[in-house]
Amino acid sequence: MAVIEQLTSQQAIELEDKYGAHNYHPLPVVLSRGEGVYVWDVEGKKYFDFLSAYSAVNQGHCHPKIVNAMTSQAQTLSLTSRAFYNDMLGRYEKFASEYFNFDKLLPMNTGAEAVETALKICRKWAYEKKGIAENQAEIIVCENNFHGRTTTIISFSNDPVARKNFGPYTDGFIKIAYDNLEALETALKNNPNVAGFLVEPIQGEAGVYVPTEGYLAKAKALCEAYNVLFIADEVQTGIARTGRLLATCGNCSCEKKNCSGTPDVKPDVLILGKALSGGAYPVSAVLANDDIMSVIRPGNHGSTFGGNPIAAAVAMAALEVVEDESLAENAFQLGELFRSELNKYIETSKIVSLVRGRGLLNAIVINDSEDSDTAWNICMALRDNGLLAKPTHGNIIRFAPPLVMTKEQLLECVAIITKTLKEFE
Template sequence: MLSTKDAIALENQYGAHNYHPLPVVLARGEGVYVWDPEGNRYFDFLSAYSAVNQGHCHPHIIDALKQQSETLTLTSRAFYNNVLGEFEKLVCDTFGFENVLPMNTGAEGVETAIKICRKWAYEKKGVPENEAKIVVCSNNFHGRTTTIISFSDDSNARDHFGPYTPGFVKVPYNDLQKLNEALQDETVAGFLVEPIQGEAGVNVPDDDYLRKAAELCGRHNVLLIADEIQTGIARTGSMLAVCGNCTCEGACERRADTYVRPDLLILGKALAGGVYPVSAVLADKEIMDVIKPGQHGSTFGGNPLGVRVAIAALEVVRDENLIQNARKLGSIFRSEMKKLQSECSLVATVRGKGLLNAVEINDSPDSSTAWDLCVKLKENGLLAKPTHGNIIRFAPPLVMTKEQLMECISIIRKTFLEWG
């Protein structure tokens, strides 16, 4: 096996430098733990940006992968396969929609939703051809395709990749007045929003923001498009972040006073437990039926290997009560971080929901403090990563136990308090 030093050197020599990884090489993973080539063990507190909610190499998911890989892996959609329908029924029943369009990556899911929304605008709402607009939020992160970066605020993602795709209107996140103003334009077809902005630093909106945004969209005949690629699949203590504070026994009770039902729902990441890239866009027939044969697709989208893995991943969420565990442990984590905030001047704010949380460091976004703290956390046995300069995102696998969480909290406390 390559050493840490040699593995990093190879990547630096032959790989495109489109990422800036923490200086650690991962060679094995199991549950909430990962190991480097030298055998050092770490708690994973990033979960591959919430793709590994079910934990690393979950045996039920890996068994599904092994069994399906020995039978049939890919047919393309030129033919039916004997697994896709089973997946489509499960995902539609789980999330309460009539139809699903499966893809592979999260960015593909977002692009798919944009296409469906635009086509719906021309064929159902009556927007003149090529005039449809989609409202997005400031500080959004929906991927890095050329269309998506056209409405990004991130200069690293956007600069020098133009010309940019038109048709997007930006409003401040968590600002209902500005959203309402934008929706006055009759050519607006959709509102694309993250229920919690993960990459922007785990920005949690007001409790009534999504519900009132949905009401505004309904009033103006605009499709509400929820990007739950990072926040979905139990991460926030609900099956979906749009579920709000519902109890989520089983899949989701969808209490009328808390559940916001988007018109288009985008899923990815943990939909297949981080074992295989699977994404999906869900909608009811009245919206999804605008897509006809040949108008959108993917060679790998809906392949039997991927959807068999996704079925197993959803079964793990259900059978191991990951929704409830995320809610319980998330509450403990934020409580302990707020205690740390009272003891340590490094902690400016603590925010989050379920096991998607962030600690904002009391330093400039241009400083290296958050990065240096993450390096020190790594040395102490816990892996996390900064976002937006001075914010550390903490998002462990949802299979974590309370005992493991308390050990991680001790590592974080030790690291922060020794820092000063």
Template sequence: MEQSHQALSSKSEAFIEKENKYGAHNYHPLPVVLEKGEGVYVWDVDGKKYYDFLSAYSAVNQGHCHPKIVGAMVKQAQTLTLTSRAFYNDQLGSYEEFVTEYFGFDKVLPMNTGAEAVETALKLCRKWAYEVKGIPENQAQIIVCENNFHGRTTTIISFSNDENARKSFGPFTAGFIKIPYDDIEALENALKSTNNIAGFLVEPIQGEAGVYVPADGYLAKAKALCEHYNALFIADEVQTGIARTGKLLAVHHENVQPDILILGKAISGGVYPVSAVLANNAIMNVIKPGQHGSTFGGNPVAAAVAIAALEVVRDENLSQNAAYLGVVLRTGLNEIASRNPLITLVRGKGLLNAIVINCDENSDLAWDICMKFSEYGLLAKPTHGNKIRLAPPLVITETQIHECLGIIERALNDFR
């Protein structure tokens, strides 16, 4: 098989070498050095233009550097950036009203990153379990799914089964029960195994696991079981939310309203770290002053940016665009798969999709294919070894989708 060895310019090499020398080696990026983005495109330091088919892990659903979102950030940054939560500011209340009405909840707890929001949801769930459900202190259990990805804090990796993220980082936090994903029977067995179940934390689609879409009805049945056993249904929509899958939230495909909703990434359009945890009063009111917080959480810039980013999703019909173009993309990928045995499976929903490459998870083939994609002007990244996630900004057009399908097929054909 032909392997891709795209020559790097001395300019790119210099930037990469600087990161290698002065930065921690906690990522393994594709060797592309980007300096500009607009809409569905990014440009490297040598001026080469690419389609972005990762969207910063679905953070730039609204496209790179959306003028309305950037404009809101600049305007607010020139006025007031940070007060901490020691004082009120004139932006936060308006954002809280906007975001709670937008998603249909009573209250929001603003944070900055996805992992922070997950940690917040876990704390909120446990506090509710002790103070409302009546579980004995320190005995609450939260059910999670195998192959999950919720972040990399110590608590979160405690219930991960990605050994690369876990090895040499213990001791780990107790209080979690792992079950197979997309297995209703396993969920019910866990829920009835003890009276100490506080909640069920789940990704509506497992993104990092390779865009694993559960069976139809799974989420609705899971929510019903949680209600039956008085456990909170916690939806981690950091990657799947904000129109990515063709609905505002991925749980909306099954008309599910979570008890706790976790959002991040595209809630800011990728221009500023913003995350949020939403819940109704019966749950959120267990949090009292001093029990949880963040200096930057709910800052004026974040509030202004998030309102603008969510308005763009609504006003530009990005959910509808993702739903329609997702079908176009998967149809095209399946047609390529019928002609090229390198693709063994196409899966996804909306514009969150993946192709499974016909190789072992330990193979470099998917990486080499992504290198070839970049050579032809498209950026994507493997996950779990042999899966390539394909998730362009939701502002992409049908014409651009077909052009990208051409790039994908051309690159795959080079490996036949």
């Protein structure tokens, strides 16, 4: 094998700029290695990772159990397509279905694919089980949502950057305010063609907006009253990130899974991705019970790579790590500590107005306008001080480290964050 030439950070950035489509605006740091809560750039500088690949690397970078499962399976059988059975998919489907307490799993690769899959299942269920006239089904979504960037998904986004010049858009969606039960009930009451309610338990990309206590349970009760599917997009909030196995919880045994907090609500349709593989491989899934999933039949939906043997092996290992290492419990405890420590700083801060979140999914709001570059500049200074984070929506900085972080590491990171913020006071 040829030796790969070592690039400098500037060379790597220039290559992407010249040969890659400009669909991202990365923080200027070029990473080449990761382990646990740390990443290193090509020059060898070490950083705390406080983004975790948007919560995909909950189990930490290059977790040995996950890497071993991936490499072992890759050396045995990598892909068959679904034209044939393989000896790993059924094991994974059984393992994950029982893990999250559902009857069936439909395997996909990416979070956006899983959301699209859930939308298709919901519509087909509406026509075949609820009795809505064909092509009349509507799905309620929330303002400021983020479910991906496919054509259908951006059709119900209100992010102008994601939407502009990508029309015409897909019909069939009703947009309401997030965390507003009255708006949800009005939409349900006034439209017999509503098939589902798609919601993020916490709106991550919008700035880690945590809904009012009890919102999800009451929203589920309204969906039940109107015979509408409650669809939870837990691509970012799932797999222990918020201090529970799922942010909705209610569909797991907290004693078995070492979750923290009271079980809340079981979705009718659960969407998972990102940390379902520990960030080692693209794996996503939609889970539902037989009365819903039975509407999917041969030819209705598929993916060449969805459910491949590597994905199956990786996902099982990733979920075992979550349970074996009590990552939900760790996220709950460290999240409480993180917000407590940040609030001590915020009491006298002029630059930060608040910190919010659940578990180790948190954000601080910078006391500046959304169109300012203050949050970006703070993230650049954090980088210089050895911690990587990224702004969202202009004046919000999201903090989401790997869940394998220790208390000592977290306190070291809090010190870096507060030291950096003081530079901007």
